[in-house]
Amino acid sequence: MILTLTDVHGFYGKSHILQSININVAAGEVVTLLGRNGAGKTTTLKSIVGVVPAQRGKIMFEGEDITCIPTHKIAERGVCLVPEHRGIFKLLTVEENLTMSAKRDSAWKLDDIYRIFPRLKERRNNGGGHLSGGEQQMLAIGRALMTHPKILMLDEPVEGLAPVIVDEIVAQLKLINATGMTILLIEQNLEVCTQLADRHYIIEQGRVVHCASNQEFLNDDAVKDRYLGVNLAA
Numbered sequence: 001m002i003l004t005l006t007d008v009h010g011f012y013g014k015s016h017i018l019q020s021i022n023i024n025v026a027a028g029e030v031v032t033l034l035g036r037n038g039a040g041k042t043t044t045l046k047s048i049v050g051v052v053p054a055q056r057g058k059i060m061f062e063g064e065d066i067t068c069i070p071t072h073k074i075a076e077r078g079v080c081l082v083p084e085h086r087g088i089f090k091l092l093t094v095e096e097n098l099t100m101s102a103k104r105d106s107a108w109k110l111d112d113i114y115r116i117f118p119r120l121k122e123r124r125n126n127g128g129g130h131l132s133g134g135e136q137q138m139l140a141i142g143r144a145l146m147t148h149p150k151i152l153m154l155d156e157p158v159e160g161l162a163p164v165i166v167d168e169i170v171a172q173l174k175l176i177n178a179t180g181m182t183i184l185l186i187e188q189n190l191e192v193c194t195q196l197a198d199r200h201y202i203i204e205q206g207r208v209v210h211c212a213s214n215q216e217f218l219n220d221d222a223v224k225d226r227y228l229g230v231n232l233a234a
């Protein structure tokens, strides 16, 4: 396993938000975190990168205990979070956004990013503030790749995007995964999840309550109904 969370507990002040998170991710896998709003999915990713440090439990990355190390050191080890609000520098061009956080030893060079995201190449000299929502998401993913991650964690990457752009980003994430990249994804769009993922974890009230392979999940209407409120009769 490249990433393991064992009985992780996390707090915002006195609020006990993560109440026992147990997750394993193997190298090269795509794994999703599913669950209703407020279940603790984003907080789980924040605990992995040390922004909401785990107060109990253990987080191991590539065999090393990263539970108590600072966020920048976790990032240096190759754990990269693309947050929901993307964090594009609006006054910089697309290319400047990509190169500013690039690591010299990254396997991902500008040309690799432009090969996967041709739209970014077309817009390379445009300001980050002039991109569509989909292009901003592509830029956020491209910029993350330039930091030489070993695991890419994405928080609702296609939220609010038009279906045609969603399809484009799903295809791009498949290409990125095909290079061997491990992906941990929060996504509410079940079609996107089931197109991409090998396995799913369902989180409810800060606990992992269910784990399934993609095939098991696809066949299990009861789980979808119970934990995700998907109205299958509709």
Ligand SMILES: Nc1ncnc2c1ncn2[C@@H]1O[C@H](COP(=O)(O)OP(=O)(O)OP(=O)(O)O)[C@@H](O)[C@H]1O
Pocket (backbone or CB within 6 Å): 012, 015, 017, 035, 036, 037, 038, 039, 040, 041, 042, 043, 044
């Ligand atoms: N900065 C914060 N301070 C205090 N409580 C917070 C903070 N951020 C989130 N919470 C609370 O923590 C709980 C889990 O939130 P989290 O964002 O992890 O949920 P989520 O599963 O990602 O759902 P969503 O899709 O709504 O983001 C919620 O009850 C939320 O209100």
